[in-house]
Amino acid sequence: MAELKEINKKLEEIYHKIKAEIQWEPVGHTPMPEIADLRNWDMKLLQTYKPWYAPFCDLCCFCTYGKCDLTEDRRGACGIDIATQQARFVLLACLMGCSAHASHAGHILEVLIEKHGPDKKINLGTSIELEAPNIRTVLGLKPETLGDLKIAIEYVYKEIAHLLDSTAMGQEGSPLDYESKSLHAGMLDHVGMEVADIAQIVGFNYPTSVADTPLVDLGWNSVDKTKPIICFIGHNPATSTVVVDYLQENNLYDKVELCGICCTALETTRYSARAKVIGPFSRQLFYIRSGIADVIMTDEQCIRTDMPQEATKAGSALIAALDKAMYGLEDASDMPTDEIVKKMVEEKKHFAILDPRKAAEVAVKVAMAIAPQRRKQWLTEQEAQELAKKCSLCGMCETACPNLFDIGKGVSEVAKGNYEVIQELFNYCVGCGKCEEECPRHIPILKIMQVGASKETYKVRAGRGPIMDTEIRTVGAPITLGTIPGVVALVGCSNFPDIRDLAEIVDEFARRKYIVVVSGCTSMAVGMWKDADGKTIYEKYPPAFDAGGVVNVGSCVANSHISGAAIKIANIFAALPLRANYEVMADYVLNRVGAVGIAWGAYSQKAASIATGFNRLGVPVILGPHSSKYRRLYLSRKEEAEWKVMDARKREIVETGEPSPEHLAYVCETKEKAMVMIPKLCIRKNDTPQGRAIKLNHYISLYKKYMGGGLPEDLHLYVRRDADIPLVYKKEVKAYLTQIGWKPKEPVGLPTLIGTYPTKVPVDSVIH
Amino acid sequence: MSQLAPMLPMHRVNVLTGTRTARMVEDPAELAKQILKAQRPLLVLGPRLMKINLGGRLLLEYALEIAKARNIPTCATATVKSKMIELGATPDSVYDIVEIIHALKDPEWKGVRKEGNHDLVLFFGFRTDLGNQGLSVLKHFAPHLKTMTLCKYYYPHADFSLPNIRKDEQWKAFLEGLIENLKKE
Numbered sequence: 001m002a003e004l005k006e007i008n009k010k011l012e013e014i015y016h017k018i019k020a021e022i023q024w025e026p027v028g029h030t031p032m033p034e035i036a037d038l039r040n041w042d043m044k045l046l047q048t049y050k051p052w053y054a055p056f057c058d059l060c061c062f063c064t065y066g067k068c069d070l071t072e073d074r075r076g077a078c079g080i081d082i083a084t085q086q087a088r089f090v091l092l093a094c095l096m097g098c099s100a101h102a103s104h105a106g107h108i109l110e111v112l113i114e115k116h117g118p119d120k121k122i123n124l125g126t127s128i129e130l131e132a133p134n135i136r137t138v139l140g141l142k143p144e145t146l147g148d149l150k151i152a153i154e155y156v157y158k159e160i161a162h163l164l165d166s167t168a169m170g171q172e173g174s175p176l177d178y179e180s181k182s183l184h185a186g187m188l189d190h191v192g193m194e195v196a197d198i199a200q201i202v203g204f205n206y207p208t209s210v211a212d213t214p215l216v217d218l219g220w221n222s223v224d225k226t227k228p229i230i231c232f233i234g235h236n237p238a239t240s241t242v243v244v245d246y247l248q249e250n251n252l253y254d255k256v257e258l259c260g261i262c263c264t265a266l267e268t269t270r271y272s273a274r275a276k277v278i279g280p281f282s283r284q285l286f287y288i289r290s291g292i293a294d295v296i297m298t299d300e301q302c303i304r305t306d307m308p309q310e311a312t313k314a315g316s317a318l319i320a321a322l323d324k325a326m327y328g329l330e331d332a333s334d335m336p337t338d339e340i341v342k343k344m345v346e347e348k349k350h351f352a353i354l355d356p357r358k359a360a361e362v363a364v365k366v367a368m369a370i371a372p373q374r375r376k377q378w379l380t381e382q383e384a385q386e387l388a389k390k391c392s393l394c395g396m397c398e399t400a401c402p403n404l405f406d407i408g409k410g411v412s413e414v415a416k417g418n419y420e421v422i423q424e425l426f427n428y429c430v431g432c433g434k435c436e437e438e439c440p441r442h443i444p445i446l447k448i449m450q451v452g453a454s455k456e457t458y459k460v461r462a463g464r465g466p467i468m469d470t471e472i473r474t475v476g477a478p479i480t481l482g483t484i485p486g487v488v489a490l491v492g493c494s495n496f497p498d499i500r501d502l503a504e505i506v507d508e509f510a511r512r513k514y515i516v517v518v519s520g521c522t523s524m525a526v527g528m529w530k531d532a533d534g535k536t537i538y539e540k541y542p543p544a545f546d547a548g549g550v551v552n553v554g555s556c557v558a559n560s561h562i563s564g565a566a567i568k569i570a571n572i573f574a575a576l577p578l579r580a581n582y583e584v585m586a587d588y589v590l591n592r593v594g595a596v597g598i599a600w601g602a603y604s605q606k607a608a609s610i611a612t613g614f615n616r617l618g619v620p621v622i623l624g625p626h627s628s629k630y631r632r633l634y635l636s637r638k639e640e641a642e643w644k645v646m647d648a649r650k651r652e653i654v655e656t657g658e659p660s661p662e663h664l665a666y667v668c669e670t671k672e673k674a675m676v677m678i679p680k681l682c683i684r685k686n687d688t689p690q691g692r693a694i695k696l697n698h699y700i701s702l703y704k705k706y707m708g709g710g711l712p713e714d715l716h717l718y719v720r721r722d723a724d725i726p727l728v729y730k731k732e733v734k735a736y737l738t739q740i741g742w743k744p745k746e747p748v749g750l751p752t753l754i755g756t757y758p759t760k761v762p763v764d765s766v767i768h
Numbered sequence: 769m770s771q772l773a774p775m776l777p778m779h780r781v782n783v784l785t786g787t788r789t790a791r792m793v794e795d796p797a798e799l800a801k802q803i804l805k806a807q808r809p810l811l812v813l814g815p816r817l818m819k820i821n822l823g824g825r826l827l828l829e830y831a832l833e834i835a836k837a838r839n840i841p842t843c844a845t846a847t848v849k850s851k852m853i854e855l856g857a858t859p860d861s862v863y864d865i866v867e868i869i870h871a872l873k874d875p876e877w878k879g880v881r882k883e884g885n886h887d888l889v890l891f892f893g894f895r896t897d898l899g900n901q902g903l904s905v906l907k908h909f910a911p912h913l914k915t916m917t918l919c920k921y922y923y924p925h926a927d928f929s930l931p932n933i934r935k936d937e938q939w940k941a942f943l944e945g946l947i948e949n950l951k952k953e
Contacts, residue, residue, distance in 0.1 A: 052870055054901035055908055058788055071788045071908065084909050395934065404896060497895075625827035630867070635870045667866050669898055670815050673846045710851020713862050 010049075017151055018141040018580070023547040028581030029760045031140035032155050035162055035184055041583050042180035042616065045590075048641050049634035049664040051179055053086040056631060060085050063169040078170045087178030088167050090608065090632045092183035095164055097609025100301050101557055102156045102192035103324070104236050109149055109195065111238050111356075112203030118147030122202050125209020127468035133567035133578065134194040135561050138187060140580030142745055146202065150197045156195075165384045179632075184611030188584070194560035203466050206270040211471075211543045211551070213462040216269045218527050220378075221457045222276045223292060224257045228371035230363050231316075232260040232292035233284065235556060235618070237267035239321040239356055243297070244272040246360040256364055261287060262302045262556035263520055269462045270554065277460055280521035281527070282431040282494035284600070286446050286453070288314055290375055294367040297359065299325040301556075302493070302604065304425055308350050317366045318350035321359045321680075326352040337361050345369045378450040381419065388414035388448055390441045397435035397445065402626065403428060403497055407435045407445060414448055422452035429602075430495050460527040461538040462519065462552020463519075467565040471545040471574055472476045476573025480592045482691015484547045485698050486682025487515045487595040489562045489619075491610065494521040495603035497624055501671040503529035503601055506537050506550060508675060513547040514700055516680070517557050522601065523552045559610050563617050566593050574768045583754065584765050590618025591645065594682035594695065597621040598674065602630070611665060619663040620681045625669045634664035638714060645685060646755035647748045648763050653756055654748055658717055660685055672706040681764040682713075686749035691722035697726035700733070716742045788907065790929035792922060796945030801915050802916065802928055803838065803950060806888035807933060809880060811835050812868055814893030815846035816919075823940045830943045831892050834918070837950035840878045840890070843868050848893075868929070869902045875912045883914065891926070892918040900925050918943065 015021075021075050030037045045402045061067045065077030074195035075081050078723045080088070112120070123145055124131045134153045143149050163181050166172045172181070202205055207213050223229060232240040240260065247253045259276040259492040260268050261284050267274040278287050281302050288296065288304070291314040298307055299322045308327045320326050332340045333353040335687035337358055343349045344366045353359035379387075388411045397407040410422040426449045436445045464566040478484040490502055502524045510516045518526055527536045541550040545565065553561045570588035571578040577760045578585055589595070597614050599607050602623050608630050611621040615634060623630070647654050660683040679698040687695060697719060703712045711729075716737055719725060725733045793799045803809055818826035828851055835842050835857075844852055844859035845868065852859055856937065861880035863871065870878050877885045891899055899917065903925035906915050917923040920933040933939045 050870075052905065052940045053909065054868060054905045056901075056904070058908075072911065402897065625895050628898050631901075633866060635866060637867075637874075639872060640874075666864075667898065668846075669865060669895060670846045673815075673864060706850075707847055708853060710849075710853075 007242070013642075017155075018139055020140070021108070024142050025577045025579035026322075027140050028577065028579050028584070030582050031580035033582065034139065034159065035181060038184065038582060038616070039765045040758050041586065043176065045615070046176050046179055046662065047327055048636050048643075050636070051083070051087065051175060052633040052635045053083050054628050054631050055082055055086055056629065063237065079173060083175040084173060084178060086631045087175035088172070090630065091132070091163065091178050091182045091185065092167055093605040093630065094182045094189070094609040094612050095160060097161055097604065097606035098156070098185045098189035098192060100606050101189055101196060102153060102160060104300060104557065105196035105199065106153050106157070108236060108238055109146060109199045109202070112199050113146050113150070116203060118145060118148060118150070120146045120202060122146070122148070122198060124198070124201060124466060127209040127470045128466055129469055130200055130568055130572060132194055132468070133564040134190045135573065136581055137578045137580070137585050138191050138401050138569050141253055141455070143764070145197070146199060150238055152191055153195045156192045157766040158189050159184065166227070168586045181615040183611050186614070187616045188317070190560045190563045190611040190613040190617075193557040194564065196557040197465060197554065197560060200237060200267065204237065204271050206461065206465060208465045209468055210763045211464060211468070212274060213464045213543065213552070215459045215538055216275070216277055216462050218277045218279070218458040218460045218524060219456060220278060220287070220290070220292065220453065221279060221455055223259050223278060225292065225376040226631055227255065227257040228294050228367035229257045229292060229376070230295045230297060230367050231260060231278065232264040232297050232299070233262060234299035235263040235267070236299040236322060237264060237271060239283050239297055239299045239359060240264055240268040240275075241271050241293070242356040242362040243363055244268070244275070246357070246364060252364060256367060256526055257490050262511050264299055266520075266523065266555040277759060278522055280524045281492035282429070282496070282499070282521070285310065285431050285433045288316070288445050290378065291315055291374065294371045294374060295319065295363045297321050297363055298325055301606065309404065311350060311684065312348070317344045317348070317370060319351070319359050319363055320352040320357060321354070321356065323354055333358065337365075341365045341369065357765060378453070379447060382664065384414050384451040385417055387444060388412065388584045390417055390443050392441065394440060396438040396440060400434040400438040403430060403434060405429070411443060411445060411448060414451065419451050420447060423447070425453035427500060428498050439487050445686045447473070449645060454528070456530070458527045458530070459536045459538050461543055461552040463523070463558055464543070465554055465558060466550070466561045467545045467553075467568065469568065472565065472568045472572045475546055476548070476569045479569060479594060480573065480686055482594060482684070482687035482695055485512065485514055485594065485679065485695045487517065487565070487593070488520045488598065488678055488682070489517040489519070489557055489595065490526065490600065491519045491597045492522055492601060492607040493560065493603040494525055494601040495626060496601035497626070498671070498728065499525050503537055504671065505598065505600070505674065505678070507540070509678065510537070510541045510548050510550050513548060516541070516550045517545070517553060517562050518550065519553050519562065520556045525601070556606060556610070561621070562597075563614060566619060567586055568594055569593050572588070576766065576768050581765070583759060583761050586616060586618045587753050587766060590661070591752070592619070592684055592686035594684045594687070595619050596678055596681040597599045598678065599627070600624040602627050614663045620664050620666065622674055622681065623667045625667060628667050633667060635666065636662055638662055638717065644756055645748055645751040645753060647751040648752045648755070648766050650749065656685060656748060656751070658685060658720070659714070661768070675706050676702050680683070683718055685748055690720065692718070692720070692724040693726045696724060697728060700726065700729050702710070711736050716740055720745050720747045775798060783922050789924040790926040792923070792931050793928050794931055797949045799948055800918070800949030801926060802884050803888065803890070805936070808884055808886045809840050809890060810839070810880060810886040811840045811887040811892065812843045812865065813845060813848045813852070814865065814899070815848060816895065817848060817893030818851045822936055822943070827893060829855065830947070831918075833947050834950065837947055843880055844876070865898060865902055869905050872906060872913060873909045887912070888914045888916060890916045890918060894919070894946045896923070899923060918946075
């Protein structure tokens with residue numbers, strides 16, 4: 001009785017927070033879910049998509065009982081086994097990622113509430129009424145003001161603390177429960193990201209309810225090097241936006257060049273039409289060492305930890321503008337501006353300045369003072385050749401390269417006056433600088449690469465934020481019926497095996513009339529390629545969320561708009577209530593929305609968290625080959641696994657035998673293989689015969705293109721009836737099916753996992 | 769007893785940093801002996817086999833010769849199948865590396881020829897990061913089988929690995945020696 005009272009009290013508090021009295025939709029079964037509330041959904045997923053653990057090492061070294069050897073069924077002193085230890089690591093990674101975004105959201109919200117007040121209305125324009133699909137689905141809250149977003153982020157903070165607690169020595173003992181917690185963290189991440197980007201759109205007046213956002217100049221060449229240059233690095237626009245304001249207020253807007261690396265660059269271009277994007281994270285070290293920046297301003301996430309040392313080497317001034325990365329620098333927030341400027345210019349000192357107005361003023365003044373004395377030219381071929389002559393081809397650089405490149409060959413060819421190999425290597429390079437660290441002759445390899453770098457100016461479309469409700473109404477039916485063959489979301493960082501892969505993937509699928517969505521560093525990388533007519537992907541394809549469109553949603557935190565779009569399809573098109581109704585939304589997406597994420601260059605913990613959040617929502621994710629280093633994938637075994645769903649119309653559990661989607665988190669070793677996996681992972685049980693035939697047409701044709709002919713080995717699993725067979729391959733497919741003794745099967749009328757596992761959600765909830 | 773035991777310092781709980789590492793095999797005859805001991809070996813072929821040319825022959829051709837020498841079943845990963853067919857060979861199975869590893873973890877799996885799970889898995893032609901992570905999966909979660917690599921890099925997570933070989937001629941000689949030994953037994 002006392003327990004029941006406690007539960008009711010807790011629910012009452014939650015209802016108060018989410019303003020349940022406002023009846024925009026009935027409150028679903030899981031308002032503000034805690035760790036265990038969606039556990040059954042997770043376990044259902046994990047039953048099919050089992051964790052695949054690839055330990056980095058054999059030990060656990062988390063506590064003073066250890067190190068503990070976990071090989072050959074040994075357990076650690078706390079009782080942990082190797083699988084659980086990997087799952088714990090993955091949860092920690094997801095929490096790091098989730099915290100990064102949540103903290104970003106919390107900070108920007110604080111800044112913007114201070115600027116506009118908590119009652120500032122959330123208005124995302126005339127085409128967006130469903131402003132916060134993740135927040136509404138997860139919390140059950142419809143945020144109407146900046147102050148409401150605070151409720152959402154405080155919920156995320158609380159859950160993060162609980163999850164982090166579970167990683168302490170001597171607690172959780174099940175890998176599956178750790179996975180459920182990782183999935184929880186991933187889901188929270190999408191809430192945190194959504195808070196951040198909605199706050200930014202509202203508070204900074206970013207573009208919204210518009211598809212055709214401006215095309216922004218991209219690349220080294222886009223930056224006017226005759227002007228003082230301020231380069232923003234990181235993710236949080238709290239700094240760069242104030243610099244833009246300062247320049248405008250002081251009539252200096254056209255006197256100083258603003259550019260950026262990584263997501264801050266994307267954010268700044270949403271605020272200022274004059275800002276440029278130099279490039280993705282992978283080019284950070286390269287561009288810093290080029291000395292292009294008179295002043296570097298860092299904020300948070302994805303900034304090098306040796307920034308002061310690198311800035312000093314390049315002769316750039318550095319301002320650390322947020323407390324998350326202060327580099328041991330003196331905090332000059334309370335120092336008089338002129339004194340800071342003097343010390344930075346005359347003594348070449350770097351500072352942390354946590355007052356954004358002061359940081360902006362200092363940045364501008366220092367850049368204007370030091371720019372005239374600085375050289376911002378690339379190395380000449382002759383200079384590079386001289387430096388390269390020291391190479392003895394010892395091979396140490398090759399052993400240090402994470403992408404296994406023969407860098408020594410490139411450098412030694414430069415010494416001979418041949419720059420072709422280094423040009424090729426520059427395209428591949430992920431910019432970690434490990435080659436240089438290992439070089440016994442201290443050859444400045446990244447500097448030498450300047451002779452191989454592209455001199456082109458490219459284009460990236462400024463991030464547009466959420467997908468519009470009007471667009472969802474247009475594409476909802478064709479996506480769920482399968483006649484738009486899928487939504488392909490290329491997201492995340494730039495640890496690519498080859499930077500050109502991304503643009504090729506976008507080109508292939510946009511041409512095939514998939515909807516292609518990009519974000520973060522990937523959105524820059526795809527712009528760094530031109531077709532035979534000299535057009536970038538953004539100039540080649542329309543910016544609409546529609547068949548054949550290429551949409552840049554924005555920075556990392558804008559990834560929440562991709563998950564949000566999937567939820568919008570369930571809510572706007574299918575009219576399923578979303579309020580605190582996570583299982584219904586995720587079930588809909590898993591079974592009916594043919595979407596797949598590609599994190600081809602994933603490198604950070606944030607990417608792990610974002611991907612895991614997509615997984616909980618039922619979106620499979622393909623990762624690049626290096627991503628096995630995340631230690632965990634979610635894989636099915638298509639022949640052995642159960643592929644049972646409830647046919648909600650007949651109220652029968654049906655064994656479909658159809659592995660759709662086949663995996664939830666999957667690593668591909670080559671771009672070519674990814675090209676074949678993408679159309680397959682867009683197949684859903686809900687596809688109409690026409691939609692399935694379209695999807696199989698792409699699967700077969702891409703298989704033939706990249707696998708050298710023939711038919712996919714698992715094709716029979718995806719053909720339900722004759723009508724599913726694409727016309728163009730009818731004869732060949734029918735002959736194959738006859739040969740293997742294929743039997744037709746009935747498509748499922750309304751496929752759902754609800755009703756196949758213990759849940760409070762009734763099957764009726766999925767019928768619209 | 770761990771293979772590292774003789775090298776382990778006392779109080780390893782405090783100082784151990786390494787992993788249970790592969791036995792480094794420098795003699796092709798010894799490697800051939802291990803392959804011949806296996807009842808149901810499997811050769812998993814990676815995409816780098818199509819990129820590397822050794823002495824005028826594609827690395828994949830060496831791999832196919834190894835398979836042919838002892839009728840070792842093959843698993844083509846990534847896009848290897850197409851090149852195999854071009855070279856007149858048909859893979860016994862097509863999986864990606866993470867998928868075949870996922871299946872191999874299951875001791876009850878019937879293997880690519882439905883004769884039972886494999887007791888020795890040879891990996892050839894993978895990126896070292898993905899290869900070593902995959903081998904780690906099997907080291908920890910597939911105690912019912914042994915693993916071997918044929919690339920010119922040392923793979924700590926395998927049971928048997930070649931050392932790092934700087935010169936391609938040495939690697940070529942090793943592979944030719946292996947083929948010769950497999951053929952003559």
